[in-house]
Amino acid sequence: MEKVLVSDIMTRxxxxxxxxxxxxxxxxKIVKKKVGSxxxxxxxxxxxxxxxxxxxWALVKKSKQDLKTIKAIxxxxxxxxxxxxxxxxxxxxxxxxxxxxxxxxxxxxxEIAGIITVKDILNFNPEIYPELEEFAKIREESKKLKLIxxxxxxxxxxxxxxxxxxxxxxxxxxxxxxxxxxxxx
Numbered sequence: 001m002e003k004v005l006v007s008d009i010m011t012r013x014x015x016x017x018x019x020x021x022x023x024x025x026x027x028x029k030i031v032k033k034k035v036g037s038x039x040x041x042x043x044x045x046x047x048x049x050x051x052x053x054x055x056x057w058a059l060v061k062k063s064k065q066d067l068k069t070i071k072a073i074x075x076x077x078x079x080x081x082x083x084x085x086x087x088x089x090x091x092x093x094x095x096x097x098x099x100x101x102x103x104x105x106x107x108x109x110x111e112i113a114g115i116i117t118v119k120d121i122l123n124f125n126p127e128i129y130p131e132l133e134e135f136a137k138i139r140e141e142s143k144k145l146k147l148i149x150x151x152x153x154x155x156x157x158x159x160x161x162x163x164x165x166x167x168x169x170x171x172x173x174x175x176x177x178x179x180x181x182x183x184x185x
Contacts (some may be wrong), residue, residue, distance in 0.1 A: 006092050007085035009124045010106050010114035016041040019048055019073035026072050027055050036117070037103055038073050044111040048076030051103075082107045083116060089124075092116055100142075 015033045017026060019040040026038055030052055040048030050072045058075050059067065082105045083092050091103060096118065103117040158169045162181035169176040172185050 005085065006087045006089060006106055006116050007113070009089065009120050010085065010116045011120055012114045014039050014053070014105070014115040016112065017050075017072060018042070019071065019076070020070045021072045023055055023058055023070045023072065023075070024067040027040070027067070028051055030055070036108050036136050037115075038072070039105055039112055039115065041112055042077055045082065045109060046082070046105050046112045048073050049080050049105060068083040080105065081167050089121065094120060131133065 001177065015029065015035050016039045017029060019042055021029075021040075029038060030036070037049060037051040039046055040050060054075050055067075056176060058070055062070060081099050081101060083095065083104055085108050096102065096104060102148055105112060106114040106116055157166070158176060159166055160169060160178040160181055161175045162177045162185070167178035169178060170182050172182050177185065
């Protein structure tokens with residue numbers, strides 16, 4: 001895998017859009033082309049990146065605004081991680097794991113050359129699936145830790161893990177418990 005380069009397996013001619021494209025059109029293109037992301041390109045230069053989750057985020061957070069009024073560039077991250085075609089597959093995978101990204105645009109001499117995705121890597125080398133599975137577990141654990149921290153700060157309704165009653169719950173020693181059980185712990 002060290003001798004295999006990104007250019008050997010990347011997706012060439014990735015789906016691109018203008019930075020001024022509205023989110024409704026972006027969503028339609030993602031569905032029609034069956035891709036997980038779109039590259040925002042202006043004169044062959046990468047200026048942004050938008051994924052399915054970005055559109056979902058906008059739909060939830062900015063629901064008062066019409067998706068037709070929000071431009072792709074408005075919700076694109078300002079800094080975009082990229083790789084060169086000459087990058088080894090091992091380095092690209094390492095960068096994906098470190099950044100917790102599932103895809104990276106490939107840039108050659110300042111212009112978009114393609115995109116490398118976890119799916120591309122798996123199709124090329126299915127033996128690395130355990131590594132990618134570990135990556136997914138790390139991401140899942142990060143989400144769980146974030147939820148636990150959030151639960152510590154907030155109260156929530158649910159079933160007490162101690163007595164089984166439905167009530168307002170608090171996080172105590174990693175468990176969600178009601179007020180009366182919290183006093184007993």
